[in-house]
Each structure stands twice: as C-alpha cells, then as structure tokens.
Amino acid sequence: MVMRTLVSLIHVVVSVILMVVVLLQHRKQGGFGGAFGGGTQADVGQWQRFTGLTKITVVLAALFMVTSMFLALVR
Numbered sequence: 001m002v003m004r005t006l007v008s009l010i011h012v013v014v015s016v017i018l019m020v021v022v023l024l025q026h027r028k029q030g031g032f033g034g035a036f037g038g039g040t041q042a043d044v045g046q047w048q049r050f051t052g053l054t055k056i057t058v059v060l061a062a063l064f065m066v067t068s069m070f071l072a073l074v075r
Contacts, residue, residue, distance in 0.1 A: 004074055011067040018060040025053050 050058070 004071070007067055007070055007074075011064070011071060014060055014064050014067060018057070018064055021053055021057050021060060025051075025057070
C-alpha cells in the first residue's frame, strides 16, 4: 500500500516534469521523417548529438513507462 502510494506520487511528479520538458524543446522542421526510419548507418552515435533537453526527455519517458507498468501490475 505504501509502495503503491510512493510510486503513484513519483509517477505524477515525473509526468508533470515530462510535460514541461517537452514544451520547452524547440520544434524541428523535419517532421516525423527522421523519427520513423529516416536514419542511416551514420546515425549510430546519435546519443552524443542529442541536446540536454532531449536526453532528459528520454530518461523521463523511460521512467514514466516503468512507473506506469509497475502501477498496472501492482494492485
């Protein structure tokens, strides 16, 4: 019971921070072309080219998914 409440609180905080970080990012002109298979072999080291906000977004999205799965599995 206490664990579920703690994870729920973390989930809400992560979701609010994730929304703020996504809204702070600059819009790219490429659209969805690069997101869905537009890459080549040269994109192997792409993590180093991400901006700080993009890296934070990836980490927060992963944490959001983990807490979502935990809350769905624990009753």
